[in-house]
Amino acid sequence: MNARLATLALLALAAAAAVAGEAPVSREGVGPYFRLAVPPAIYGLSIRPALDDLRLLDAQRQPLAWAWAPEPAADTDPLRQDLPLFPLPDEARPEAGLPASIRIGADGSVLWQAGRPAPPAPATPARRWLLDAHGARGTLLSLDLQWQGSAQGVFPLALEASDDLRHWRPLNPEAAVLHLERDGQQLHQAEVALDAAQARYLRLTWLGQPLSLSRATVEHLDQRLPAPVLQWTPPRPPDRCDERACTWALPPRLPLDALRLDLAEPNTVAVVRLSEPAAPAAQAGPFRRHHALHGLRHRHAGRSGESPAPHDVEVWQGVLWRLDLNTASSSDASRESRQPVIALDGRASPSLRLQARRSTREWGATPPTLAVGSRTRELVFLARDAGPVRLAWGDPQAPGQPLAPSELMPLGRAGTPSPASVSLPALAFPALPLEPAAAPASGARADAGHMPWLWAALAAGLLLLAGMAWSLLRSTREAPDGAGH
The missing domain is CATH 2.60.120.260 (Galactose-binding domain-like)
Known part of the structure; x- marks a missing residue:
């Protein structure tokens, strides 16, 4: 129950934190079509998981036509x-x-x-x-x-x-x-x-x-597909740990295309299980599918010999290691081997939980760090002139309404769109504790100690209902005697 309430709280905070904003777009070349790489931070700024509140505005603040750039797709099975x-x-x-x-x-x-x-x-x-x-x-x-x-x-x-x-x-x-x-x-x-x-x-x-x-x-x-280009968050320590697991809060709606889990101490090996909350998370829109190669690599994700706990969903299971490969004859004094990048399917989750087989002491005194890799989403827009262009988001009254690529380019692709770029605020990581540190010593519910705002909201609702009932009762008593005949 605590995990579900914490997840809902994270989603509520993410929705409240998303506000309308704008950022200037820099262009190179002559156009008229430009290709813009939108950083993953846009998922925390947008008010819609599908990013359909994005707009591109010209100098007169008139909307410009745009479309999501096509993504590679696997035509055949491996x-x-x-x-x-x-x-x-x-x-x-x-x-x-x-x-x-x-x-x-x-x-x-x-x-x-x-x-x-x-x-x-x-x-x-x-x-x-x-x-x-x-x-x-x-x-x-x-x-x-x-x-x-x-x-x-x-x-x-x-x-x-x-x-x-x-x-x-x-x-x-x-x-x-x-x-x-x-x-x-x-x-x-x-x-x-x-x-x-x-x-x-x-x-x-x-x-x-x-x-x-x-x-x-x-x-x-039997076809050529490029590997996805990823942008990485800085490595972060977990938000909290207990005897069995460590938990990280993640930026809202950020697609998880890849993960790096790095152990802090050399010559360490740990069998681990990575999971996410079972509560529904904000998923990306229908355009936001996982990269074709990541989807093929992990089409059996979540299947393992260990049954997942009822309150979470397994993301990955395996071994973390950091091994010192130096030998007496080695000329490289810093040669190490670490767990490679873990490719995921682009899912979005409010948090990730790394569970050790027996105890977090298996990975030493310092817990691992986590970095999230998310591939950059690209869009193509049509500029009317050489005036300034701005990327806007967060206005529920002015949806972006992207076009299909064939609609944006009715004459077909005339060469390669010129490059464009935009700088967005950094990714915001929630600071809300995701789980209680320990069960209360008394028999009281843990929810009450960790979610006081829920009880405050409930009390306010009860007071409002009582006030409405008292007002209705008073108006009934003051009505004329014949009002009911």
């Missing part, structure tokens, strides 16, 4: 394909290219050199592996790894991408897979995000203990 694996010998340095036993076929496939048999499996797992992904055309979504043996732990790795096996670029320098068993339960994570990569070849380097790979399967789209 495909899965096994990748050929090639262990690289330790003596083959990254800058030395391919070893002599490997050649490239006419179609781009990686093959063992003719006349030379495939080398036997080494006595110890290879530290570097070459993965042939030339057949997985389009956009690479994720890589699923299988390995031999029953090793347990967190195994950090780095991924690189190349199109010619000569020039390599970083792809995912802080990835990891893991396998943990305890008290009859297992936690297995073998998937690595590929961040919408488009590459013919991948190179995997184990940063800690190497594993002997037996299979690698890539999930990809």
